[in-house]
Amino acid sequence: MxxxxxxxxxxxxxxxxxxxxxxxxxxxxxxxxxxxxxxxxxxxxxxxxxxxxxxxxxxxxxxxxxxxxxxxxxxxxxxxxxxxxxxxxxxxxxxxxxxxxxxxxxxxxxxxxxxxxxxxxxxxxxxxxxxxxxxxxxxxxxxGPRTLIRGAGDALQAVRATGSLDKNKLWPRFWAGLLFGPEALEDPVPSPELLAAIAEGAKVGAPLDTQIxxxxxxxxxxxxxxxxxxxxxxxxxxxxxxxxxxxxxxxxxxxxxxxxxxxxxxxxxxxxxxxxxxxxxxxxxxxxxxxxxxxxx
Missing domain, CATH: 3.40.50.1820 (Alpha/Beta hydrolase fold, catalytic domain)
Incomplete structure (x- = not known):
């Protein structure tokens, strides 16, 4: 910290x-x-x-x-x-x-x-x-706090749903929530359509750069x-x-x-x-x- x-x-x-x-x-x-x-x-x-x-x-x-x-x-x-x-x-x-x-x-x-x-x-x-x-x-x-709390809650829900801290498993589940809402965090293994949407989303987001x-x-x-x-x-x-x-x-x-x-x-x-x-x-x-x-x- x-x-x-x-x-x-x-x-x-x-x-x-x-x-x-x-x-x-x-x-x-x-x-x-x-x-x-x-x-x-x-x-x-x-x-x-x-x-x-x-x-x-x-x-x-x-x-x-x-x-x-x-x-x-x-x-x-x-x-x-x-x-x-x-x-x-x-x-x-x-x-x-x-x-x-x-x-x-x-x-x-x-x-x-x-x-x-x-x-x-x-x-x-x-x-x-x-x-x-x-x-x-x-x-x-x-x-404000409401958005921060929801985001933290969704991240924890993704951890619970996948039983993992592996980002390759967490991110598809977290993205499912961004794409379709919190209920999608509980979905089974991500569908090919969801994985395609995640790959497409990676093209429009910022790189993982602290300065940016x-x-x-x-x-x-x-x-x-x-x-x-x-x-x-x-x-x-x-x-x-x-x-x-x-x-x-x-x-x-x-x-x-x-x-x-x-x-x-x-x-x-x-x-x-x-x-x-x-x-x-x-x-x-x-x-x-x-x-x-x-x-x-």
């Missing part, structure tokens, strides 16, 4: 992690596509997640959108020369959106990315007709809704797995009320990683962005 405290202290004091902006533009997009499209969608991943969580969004381009992706330190070619700070990221996203003269803007945020989208939207010129689609949105303080982990997580426990956040006139919708073990349906519902009553589209039997288990969530989000009634498919 003593060494863990020292490690946290050293990571927190690292010059790279004291900065909130890096030397490289965090946004990646196609300039040619931006020039020809009259609609832009900005995808913002969750902490410790690559922009690859949004790989199943080609249909947005077919619908006339230019896609842009916001990157985090240490992932997708971005160096670890700063830490993720939601307020700074929101300003980056808003600045990019405000350059899109004559275009509408949709913000699609996953988990932590949803918080950034919420902060960014009021900073964007209303002429952009901005909308926010939030998938598995994080809540204030990163979920701290650069993504340092700011999140202290994040709360800005006191002056004004989302009036900005359509917002939440898309969640009803078995999400990270941010429970109750936490999300409470967060929705605090925002004035955001509509919630819930997917039964699904966990936190809808982009893996229900990639059609992006079709539902596209319906929302286009102003069409959105529903479960």
């Amino acid at each position: 003593r060494w863990l405290i020292v490690l946290v202290f050293l990571a927190g004091c690292s010059p790279a992690l004291l900065r909130t902006s890096g030397a490289t533009d965090p946004m990646i997009t196609s300039a040619a596509r931006l020039a020809e499209a009259d609609k832009v969608v900005i995808f913002i991943p969750g902490a410790l997640s690559s922009v690859m969580v949004f790989k199943a969004t080609e249909a947005w381009e077919e619908a006339g959108y230019a896609r842009a992706f916001y990157r985090y330190p240490g992932l997708d070619g971005l160096p670890v020369d700063h830490r993720l700070d939601p307020a700074t990221a929101a300003r980056d996203v808003a600045a990019f959106a405000n350059e899109m003269e004559g275009k509408t803007v949709t913000l699609v945020g996953y988990s932590t990315g949803a918080l950034i989208a919420l902060e960014a939207a009021p900073q964007i010129d209303p002429a952009r007709q901005v909308r926010i689609a939030a998938m598995s949105p994080a809540v204030e303080h990163g979920g 982990a701290f650069s993504h997580m340092l700011s999140l426990p202290g994040w709360t809704l800005p006191q002056n956040l004004d989302l009036s006139g900005i359509p917002v919708a939440f898309f969640i797995g009803l078995n999400d073990p990270v941010f429970s349906t109750r936490q999300t519902t409470d967060f929705s009320r605090k925002l004035g009553g955001v509509p919630i589209l819930g997917y039964p039997g699904q966990g936190h990683l809808l982009f893996l288990t229900r990639p059609d969530v992006f079709t539902d989000m596209l319906d929302f962005a286009e102003g069409r009634p959105f529903r479960l498919r």
Whole structure:
């Protein structure tokens, strides 16, 4: 425990992690596509997640959108020369959106990315007709003690279910919970489909690197809704797995009320990683962005 405290202290004091902006533009997009499209969608991943969580969004381009992706330190070619700070990221996203003269803007945020989208939207010129689609949105303080306790409980449940501390046995069971909820932790030996989903998930997560982990997580426990956040006139919708073990349906519902009553589209039997288990969530989000009634498919 003593060494863990020292490690946290050293990571927190690292010059790279004291900065909130890096030397490289965090946004990646196609300039040619931006020039020809009259609609832009900005995808913002969750902490410790690559922009690859949004790989199943080609249909947005077919619908006339230019896609842009916001990157985090240490992932997708971005160096670890700063830490993720939601307020700074929101300003980056808003600045990019405000350059899109004559275009509408949709913000699609996953988990932590949803918080950034919420902060960014009021900073964007209303002429952009901005909308926010939030998938598995994080809540204030990163979920706080309730999320930490649930995570620890799920880890212990995985140990009990497998009777092992071998990570090769534990991780498939723990991932089953992330994918489909706590009940999946008690399932028999993981199915081929679950193992395939775990392998796919490994491609979009952060490598096991302490510096990257701290650069993504340092700011999140202290994040709360800005006191002056004004989302009036900005359509917002939440898309969640009803078995999400990270941010429970109750936490999300409470967060929705605090925002004035955001509509919630819930997917039964699904966990936190809808982009893996229900990639059609992006079709539902596209319906929302286009102003069409959105529903479960």
